[in-house]
Amino acid sequence: MFFNISAVEAGDEVIVQSFTFCASTHPVTYLGATPVLVDSEPDNWNIDPELLEEAIRERMAKTGRKPKAIVPVALYGMPYDIDRIKEIADRYGIPIVEDAVEGFGSRWKGQVVGTFGRYGVLSFNGNKMITTSGGGALVCPDAEAWQRIMWYATQAREAYPYYQHEAIGYNYRMSNICAGIGRGQMTVVNDHLRRHKEIQKMYEEAFRDVDGITVHGNPDERYDSNFWLCTILLDEKLRVKNEELAYAQAVSGAVGGAAGIVHGGGSLHTDCEPNANVEAMRVWLDQKGIEARPLWKPMHKQPVYKDVPAYANGVSEGLFKRGMCLPSGPCVTDGDVRYIVECIKDAIA
Ligand SMILES: Cc1ncc(COP(=O)(O)O)c(C=O)c1O
Structure with missing residues (x-):
């Protein structure tokens, strides 16, 4: 997972909206990092900006380091108050990774969610707004980020005639069959x-x-x-x-x-x-x-996350x-x- 140039590593913290499906928090855990869970505001059900700022301040005071990213979640499709979240994120210099998975096509002040943060995550799982049967997409800020991510997503192979590996990559690409289904689905979105x-x-x-x-x-x-x-x-x-x-x-x-x-x-x-x-x-x-x-x-009520900061x-x-x-x-x-x-x-x- 990449947030600009600074990867999330073991021991890091990432702020994640607590009111969500476990797929928002688990990737942080897979990396050996800790999700810091933040509760919601009552009107939109998404991450509460005041609590977000409190969490950032307290984590910085306790750990001496900034959380690596902020993950708001468009719960059931509802946009988060991105203006307030972005103002706080920018003030502390922390990138936003939008979990826009449930909010494909939702808009905040006319702009689609997933396009406000450094990255936006979309899902094309079978139950989503459109499907490729499984898989999803990452909205990237620029071609450089896209190149780097796709390089990692396709096993991080170095430029040699033979298979040379100097970083650990992943097999995270979408198959062409799934992508074909997705292109068809775009006609009905x-x-x-x-x-x-x-x-x-x-x-x-x-x-x-x-x-x-x-x-x-x-x-x-x-x-x-x-x-x-x-x-x-x-x-x-x-x-x-x-x-x-x-x-x-x-x-x-x-x-x-x-x-x-x-x-x-x-x-x-x-x-x-x-x-x-x-x-x-x-x-x-x-x-x-x-x-x-x-x-x-909510993730902060899940036994599996009973020991993480909330x-x-x-x-x-x-x-x-x-x-x-x-x-x-x-x-x-x-x-x-x-x-x-x-x-x-x-x-x-
Ligand atoms: C909020 C949220 N984030 C992430 C995911 C994960 O998406 P996928 O099923 O494509 O892994 C889901 C899936 O339902 C979700 O609801």
Whole structure:
């Protein structure tokens, strides 16, 4: 991973938004560096600039070194407040690497996310706005950076007629078959973006008058989310049918997506889990053939990151406990949305 010319190495620290999928933090860990986890602001759900600055100051005071990078995450497609993040990052001279994976096509003040930082990361995994079946892309600042990254991504071979290696490279290139699929997908990207936004609008309208359910929308006109996933919050007081049965049974399903990996669960509860009404709603919808999922569990609440520095304000934990993701995507029809909404309303006790 390269941030301008200074690579992240073992012992370094990288500031990462805590409210995210583990793929934002794990690359830092793979390098032997430490992710420093920073909580979110309540309106856009993304990295809180005030906490970010507090984290930078405190880490510098404690370690005598600057964090190597700042990784904001466009959660569920929602842009981060890049103006404030950039002002802080520039003031401390720390590069931004945008995890724009979920925000492909989202815009902040008209500019697409992934193009503000030193680098921007995109994913073309099967569940993303467009797919190449797997893999992604890195938005680079210039040709020099691109050359250097692609050199490392293709096993870092020196310029000799034979195979001479003076640095450790990686086999991280995208296959031509995947790239071909991606080129085809680029012809439908605008249709996909439009459909995700239409679905969001339908959910917003459907739940406008439903007490206890809030749809997470663009906080103001600076934000233009792609609404990769539509998300709702259930008020703690909202009573959902069969709530008393929530978490009564261990989950025994696949945990490895299409690979069908199963992994024995531990206890029925952890010390940080969605509220009973959210779990009851998830189960209710599941029984109706609708897959709804909890929000990402913040990294600072994950046992695997219990020992890393965290700057928490309770926002992401509170959202995680109340939130859920609803189906969205080009294959979700208007009729599907009506059915989902109807089932959710039916679930209210
Ligand atoms: C926020 C975030 N970052 C990174 C990734 C990783 O993307 P990929 O699946 O292409 O490795 C994901 C995947 O879902 C994600 O949600």
